[in-house]
């Protein structure tokens with residue numbers, strides 16, 4: 001995977017998407033993330049249109065269902081020609097393998113199979129919520145390692161985690177696996193709903209394979225300028 005900055009296009013409005021993209025650079029060099037908000041509004045048509053324009057798309061729909069349903073959904077996702085996509089690691093090893101098989105079976109011959117990334121614990125979850133609401137007896141670092149182990153064994157290409165966990169994951173799981181990290185903030189002033197955060201510079205030091213950045217770019221006065229500064233800091 002390219003050591004990229006994925007811009008999370010969390011908009012409900014295609015015009016805003018086009019306005020932002022027009023200022024980011026050549027599509028072939030631009031990595032963008034389409035999440036539930038944009039996908040549920042515009043559907044697969046928007047994804048295929050951006051793929052045709054040359055953008056590298058991370059389709060972040062975080063599948064979590066029984067294995068057969070996830071297999072069929074992953075097969076459809078592969079038809080779209082995206083670069084990577086997500087499932088929840090908590091869906092279990094059978095579901096993760098089903099997703100991988102769906103992506104393989106849905107990819108046209110000669111095309112690259114989308115990379116499968118398993119969400120460990122969302123970056124909005126604190127250690128307290130992990131123990132008091134999820135009733136998990138492991139610490140956050142242990143739980144993230146455990147989910148990453150399951151994901152790797154089941155055939156995922158990598159995980160979504162906090163940059164804070166990457167150093168430990170590289171030690172415990174290895175560097176032949178992807179560590180894609182949202183939870184990126186430029187300062188400590190505004191975390192929004194993110195809890196396990198780091199700056200792009202720290203994410204680079206910790207060894208993130210790629211970072212995902214939404215609001216720090218999309219809500220900036222000059223989104224393109226911030227995007228290029230983050231790229232320079234991380235890549």
Ligand SMILES: O=c1ccn([C@@H]2O[C@H](COP(=O)(O)O)[C@@H](O)[C@H]2O)c(=O)[nH]1
Nearest residue numbers: 008035121122123182183212213214215
């Ligand atoms: O654990 C996770 C998994 C996915 N995300 C997604 O990343 C972006 C982050 O956006 P910000 O505006 O930079 O907070 C968003 O689309 C999430 O759905 C995540 O944050 N944490």
